[in-house]
Amino acid sequence: MSIDLSSAIATFVTESKELLQEMENGLLDLESESSQEHASEIINALFRAIHTIKGSAGIFDFEHVVALTHIAETLLENARNGELQLDKELISLYLEARDVTETLITLAASETEPDADLLNKVNHLVACFAKYIKEQNDEPDNIRTTQVTSGNKLDNERWVLFFVPNENVLRNGLDPYSFIHYLDSETSELKVNTWFDAMFGPQQFDPESNYLSFILSFETDKSEDEINDVFEFIQSEAYIAILPPHGDADIVKSSLQKYQDIDFVTHALKEADPAFSDIIQLLSKKEQPENTELVETVAGAPTPANTSKIHKSKTLRVEALKLDRLIDQVGEMVITGARTNLLAHETGNETLIEAMALLERLVENIRDSSLKLRMVQIGETFNKFKRVVRDIADELGKQVDLTIVGAETELDKTFVEKVSDPLMHIVRNAIDHGIEDPETRIANGKSEQGQLTLKAYHDSGSIVIEVSDDGKGLDQERILKRAVDRGLVSANQTLQEKDINLLIFEPGFSTAESITNISGRGVGMDVVKRNIDSLRGSVEVESSQGKGSTILIRLPLTLSIIDGFMFEVHKENYVIPLDTVVECLELHEVVSEQDIQDKSYINLRTEVLPFIRLRTLFGIEEQIDHTRESLVIVQFGTLRAGLVVDSLKGEFQTVVKPLGRLFEGLKCISGATILGSGNVAIILDVSALIKSAISVYEALEKKH
Structure with missing residues (x-):
């Protein structure tokens, strides 16, 4: 039976892109982090993200993704153990690998092979990572021995893992055998024992349901968390219990109480490894645990060792189109409610009018709740500019510190999507035209590092987004002269300061002396204003020459x-x-x-x-x-x-x-x-x- 993996792959792509974004944010935070303890936490988070992506990509056999993430993960393992310092050069390498990985995942999900240029980038990144690993391996043996010991690596020992996918796992697009296949590639001497659920009869058999459970025995030097990570993508669709080589028999017994066929379990354990004889003896007695409530909890959840790795999801992914349809239907309900309320008043029936008033309040509550479903925090959009600011500042030879204020401010998802590009143009122009190079700033009595601030807040029923810099500000005299030369204003026309500032949004307007990769063609700021106008918003510019500029974008709370x-x-x-x-x-x-x-x-x-x-x-x-x-x-x-x-x-x-x-x-x-x-x-x-x-x-x- 062929299994449709399209929904599982779509979920993998979405979650991988989220992990890659978290990885990017972590790398940028690491670059400016001075606390060693916090830096260690960030490195651990980076390792978990890239390990999860590698494991999930391996399930779907996305070999290019696995190849790149595997070697990147290996180097991060060295950083976790304190063997390697992630400097700016290495962080830049990881940021480039993050971009290439995202492209590879997108192509793999669409069943498109990467072109030669992309494969060359992959090979270049693998070679760069390999160079760092080789440098580590070239260190004296006594140093490497000490470092390995500090990393708590284990010799190969035999583990047993109980893997029980639920009945609907196939319907949800997940193939349990893919996870077993991936475990086989990560471990050695894998033995698989399979049994059927004895609870169904011939009349109840459903070919789309899963009735298989597995006991896996293997040798590995990996830790329990690393083994558990192999099954991270299917945790919500299966019961997984890991028996370490020297596990406590009582804990193991409690974990296995959910299995009705204890005789089969003991037989499978005998086949797996004779070392589990003590557990077999305990299971053979079929003693019931004293605390039934505790056993029921364990039976329906991961073992204590896994509890920290798995948590109940507090969010639910919903397609944006479904939300749009819901908002449209609520809107029609509001219109129909208004019509019904009008008819109720025409009848003069007080009971009916009172009932309609109650219905109107309920509709209003439904409206508010529905609109909140579309509200998202703007911080996710703001965080994306950390990378933009870093890359542009490096390209221009400038030092820029980005400050984010009001990241928790919520606005309609439609705005988040449509305001991202205008903000990109504004940020790029602020760094290129506004903030001076370090030498000029020092000569003007400023710190060599420029300050760029992204700020969001609510004001008078609107969302206000501010982009501020402490650069040289707008040269209004020069702007006005350029506007006159281009025929945008007449030579004898008198304009207020705010009107002069708004001239930068005219199509084709630019005061740049030369064209760069960043700006100077007069394209972009007019698009900013056009996009904001299309959202029923407005743009204001405040500037003080020599001190900096602020661009304010004001948007309504909702469009619906x-x-x-x-x-x-x-x-x-x-x-x-x-x-x-x-x-x-x-x-x-x-x-x-x-x-x-x-x-x-x-x-x-x-x-x-x-x-x-x-x-x-x-x-x-x-x-x-x-x-x-x-x-x-x-x-x-x-x-x-x-x-x-x-x-x-x-x-x-x-x-x-x-x-x-x-x-x-x-x-x-x-x-x-x-x-x-x-x-x-x-x-x-x-x-x-x-x-x-x-x-x-x-x-x-x-x-x-």
Whole structure:
């Protein structure tokens, strides 16, 4: 029977990439780690990661992956024993091996053979690792003997291992024999005893179920943890008990109580090795343990020696597509709930209205819980930039220290995926254009190591991501001159500092004197702004010449379902995110009739507040009684403005629907939603509205 391993291979690829990322983070931490104790912990974690990848790759017979990880693991073993120091050169070698291993795993999973260039890289890395191992082996014999002794290596002794895969192991895409085959390659004189589960009859036999169990006997100098690692990939699908050469008979007996056929077990042990005669005698008595509860625990879990290696998973992998479908269905439920609630109020039935109110609260809770499923910490994305910063700084001959703040801040997974590339461009530009080389920094009275900070936090219903550096800052005079030369602004045009800073996001704009591998072509920063705009976000730039720059990316909390605030303009409904609403006022109470006609701002509690009439913005010429209008104060980031609307409708749970490509160019509009009545309400872009209000205010001020 052929076994479909596609799902198991997909799991292997996912878990291997996670381990490789952890390995990369560990190597980068090791490079800056001064504590010997912590460095030892990191090296042990690196060894476990690469050993797990090697073992899993061996199960699927990915020979190129095994070849590279095996020799890399061998050298790490020397580092664990204190025989080798992982210096910067060796860390760079491991980082390169990490990249090549990821490529090999991806190709192997897609059943694609690596090309000649990739194989040359593999051979080069193997040769480099072999050179280090040869240097270790060339040391005096007395030193090597001492080091081996300190590593607690064992002579070859006979071990016995009970391997009982569960009934569904084949359905889950795992082949138990692959693990036995791999154990055979790692040990010597392997003997395999197999027996069938005696609990099923002919009528109950299922060809897709597993009824085989194994007792394995072998010789090895490996430790118990290393033997257990061979089966790490199948731990959750099998019961595994390891009997060491000098194991305690009582512990062994307790571990084997789960086997109904004790006679077979004793026979298998006799076949495995006569040295287990004491255990055989104990098992033959078939004594029941005193503590039944303890035995039940042991029967359903690994032996005490394995407990530290295995833990119950606290996470569940779910395909992103399934989550997207769930969010869509919850969104439709919100719309249907609003429609049902409206109909309930039309009936006037108080009991029905009360029941609908309860249902609405439950739907809201389901909505919040569903959205949290998509929330992930941004720290995973931030950590990827440790490698980027290291490599770019080395290439440019600069020293850069990366600081990460707010790694636990959560945001929608969609944002995490789409904000990674913009952040990459910003970080690369900060190192290339912002941070000076060590000589220049020292001459300017700075430390030779530049500081780059990635920071994330929540602010006013938004996610804010800051990229800060302590470099030379933006040369606004030079930026403005280059913008004039390119025709982006006129020579007599006066711009504020924040507007000059934003010119770096114009397509093709660059102040670099020369083109490098990193930047200088004027490509990238315009893509940053375009991507952020597509997420209904905004970008701000703060800079002080000679001191550094900060780029702030501001994003909404979610793209799917939001708490909205609805109002009416010319008998049409419009919605804005509730988080952006500061307060609502009666227009005639804060603005005189004259100010409404002639001015674009009001003095609200000593604050000059620009406002914009949505009727004017939408080109509606029909007049309305100003005493009926309302003023909605909105805020996005540090900017505030007022929106003049016809009437207020209140809070509204909003399911965001895209408008389609036909409406992509429309400013101030970010989407649409369906109301309970079945009508469509436009969702407005608050950031764009505030900028429009400020632009109108500044234009009128210049006229005056």
